[in-house]
């Protein structure tokens with residue numbers, strides 16, 4: 045079954061039950077605290093598994109001659125009924141060994157009694173019980189469909205606990221928490237459903253009925269209670285209740301309800317008069333009650349409360365996820381299968397969507413049937429006349445994440461009619477592989493027999509409106525449909541102002557360190573990205589952040605003569621404020637669990653590592669492998685590195701200089717220490733890379749050889765387990 049079937053079942057079940065589910069969950073959370081409250085009202089006694097009935101029963105009988113019943117409740121407290129207690133006390137707690145009077149027994153707290161009735165039947169009697177039963181059953185189905193969704197999402201059970209990428213708060217915690225809460229919620233739902241079925245007698249629960257042949261009861265020999273073999277073999281932890289004989293007549297006998305059976309015992313001879321095991325269904329009912337209410341185990345009661353709170357969170361986060369999905373989908377007025385214009389988008393940060401949406405809206409306004417979606421949603425388009433692809437390029441000339449599956453899908457869905465194709469690539473000349481992925485897309489599409497290129501591929505550097513307009517003009521001329529290049533580029537939200545507190549750019553060096561302070565940093569970590577807007581327009585430049593000293597944000601920057609961002613930062617003076625945005629880059633945060641971390645960098649790539657080392661705990665071994673042009677280029681960072689070594693934050697540091705007499709690159713250093721790297725990876729350590737793409741290529745080659753030769757694993761194994769992290773540019 046495919047993902048959407050499980051997704052729709054999960055959603056339909058959640059929608060159909062959510063009101064009752066909310067009610068049952070809130071009351072369930074409150075009731076989960078009942079065992080704690082009840083336990084606190086009872087005397088604290090020793091455990092009952094060491095006390096036999098033969099030891100204790102004679103003492104109770106001697107102390108309370110008219111005792112009629114003993115009940116041992118879920119908290120292992122003895123409640124005795126006897127007219128020997130003061131008149132106003134019908135039943136009391138007694139000590140299991142000494143029979144000592146421990147106070148009047150308490151009835152169920154009226155608040156919890158009221159809450160139990162609401163939880164079980166919503167005060168609607170049988171009809172309410174029916175709805176509650178259905179809700180429990182739906183919760184059970186939701187848990188199963190959720191589990192299947194999770195397995196599909198993680199690409200199999202083996203990867204069940206694999207890291208989950210953080211797309212947004214609701215999605216991330218919905219998945220992460222459900223992995224831990226599935227089992228308790230499954231048990232709550234299953235036991236709730238079972239108890240309802242028993243209540244409606246769909247599962248028969250025959251009552252035990254002891255049959256005693258009164259004619260065959262012996263009146264001799266008389267044996268003392270403590271010598272009854274049956275009493276000697278039963279400890280109090282097995283006992284649920286004991287009914288004492290009404291009189292001393294031999295026809296009156298003890299009735300014992302134990303955890304697994306009921307017994308009738310002759311009060312004179314100690315013979316067993318009748319014995320009956322509980323049927324399986326009754327044992328299941330008791331077990332279900334205990335598991336559903338947590339009444340016999342306070343730790344389990346707490347787990348139930350946490351699981352129930354999570355159900356409320358899942359309802360909330362599930363609806364947020366659905367709302368986001370649906371609200372994005374409403375962009376499409378027409379279905380893919382009926383549209384003549386198909387716009388497919390590859391985008392990582394949303395910029396390309398702005399252009400594509402503008403184009404789509406203009407087609408719709410002109411009455412055209414236009415459909416827009418991600419490249420990864422590629423399918424058959426039976427009515428399509430035009431396929432227009434807008435895509436950015438990411439990583440090292442790679443596909444953005446919503447387009448990484450397109451090549452495979454293209455082969456799986458050949459179109460059945462000729463379609464005009466047009467590809468426009470969005471990228472930046474700051475990267476060596478300018479618009480590489482868009483060029484690849486254009487090649488793949490052009491090789492399809494059904495595809496007729498309408499235009500040659502166009503590219504747009506840095507979201508340039510002029511370049512985009514040139515493409516819209518060309519497209520309009522070829523297609524005969526007028527489309528304007530005017531586009532609303534949505535401005536990024538969550539700007540903040542930060543203050544320059546130092547800038548070493550004045551020291552006539554082409555590499556400099558600039559530090560900023562803010563009134564408040566909201567969840568920022570070394571490795572995150574700082575977006576700046578040097579020309580105060582849509583063009584943003586990203587820099588890797590190092591958090592150093594007393595929460596100062598530090599960037600390590602190299603001045604490029606024509607560089608928009610670096611020239612701007614170079615000119616900034618202490619005391620100036622600038623407008624920025626922080627971008628979470630969680631895949632490149634310092635690992636939380638690793639005991640040993642190697643940081644490999646060249647040039648300004650040392651920036652985030654200065655922050656990570658400065659905030660690193662002494663229990664983690666940090667090694668730095670850094671490449672610079674010459675010893676002089678390293679001087680900028682030397683004072684900070686010396687400080688880290690003195691504070692034992694930096695275990696080792698090794699440098700390569702590419703323009704000294706003995707030319708060396710970081711890749712050479714890694715090669716030299718190959719067995720050290722192999723050991724670190726083998727023991728769960730993490731290797732992080734930051735710097736130029738050329739350095740990344742070199743080092744990855746060396747690491748690939750180390751993984752294959754020394755560890756007999758492909759490099760991808762360690763990348764997939766987040767043991768090799770990279771953030772290069």
Ligand SMILES: Cc1cc2nc3c(=O)[nH]c(=O)nc-3n(C[C@H](O)[C@H](O)[C@H](O)COP(=O)(O)O)c2cc1C
Nearest residue numbers: 391392393395396436437439441471472475478479
């Ligand atoms: C980490 C990173 C890597 C990038 N790699 C490339 C690249 O290899 N080639 C390129 O032309 N543009 C590259 N870019 C630039 C983006 O493609 C460009 O900014 C594009 O407009 C972003 O569009 P989006 O917001 O839709 O993802 C990269 C941008 C970033 C932040």
